[in-house]
Amino acid sequence: LVPRRQPGVSFLQFKMPSTYSFASAVDTLARGSGDSALFGVAVDISAAYRQLRYADHVLWENLWCCPAGIVVEARLSFGQAASANVFQRLSNLIILIVRDAFDRAEAADPLPEAGDPDFWSSREPGAQSRRGYCQMFIDDPVAVAISKPRATRLGSIIAAVLARCGLGTSPKSQGPTGECLRVLGLDFVLDDLLVSCPVDKQQR
Secondary structure, X not given: OOOOOOOOOOOOOOOOOOHHHHHHHHHXXXXXXXXXXXXXXXXXXXXXXXXXXXXXXXXXXHEEEEOOEEEEOOEOOOOOOOHHHXXXXXXXXXXXXXXXXXXXXXXXXOOOOOOOHHHHHOOOOXXXXXXXXXXXXXXXXXXXXXXXXXXXXXXXXXXXXXXXOOOOEXXXXXXXXXXXXXXXXXXXXXXXXXXXXXXXXXXX
């Protein structure tokens, strides 16, 4: 259900995550990492769309006829134009929960290697202040953080939240060597702070 607008009530506006938003976050973390390294995490949601079931009262909107009879799509379909938007709304909520849980964990149990304190203390109010960043384009969660323990923490929170949502996950290979973080077709090489564009994507 989409909530109706009410006087005095505002709704959060989400921008679609992109390679630009990820690169911008990586750049900020790199400049504020001090002597620490950046580490990335990627999770694959197994058959993401098919894990979401339609409510019984809307099944009639998701049926079609064929020579063999009537087919009812009981789960979110890859072929429907609205499916990506439906799943992205869920993804936005999941990322909000992950960021909140990460902030609470960082406050309750600060980790070493928090980057350059001068850099982070000079940030303007409202600017990125987390030592970790995550985003989720439809069904592809990716994250990057300062230090391996912090990246492990952020990745564990993502996996835990997805598990609580009932969304099964599986291992995900990353890039041609498995040592880079692939985000929307681009390979982020965090060790060298480089972005590699595969040949088949360069024309785009």
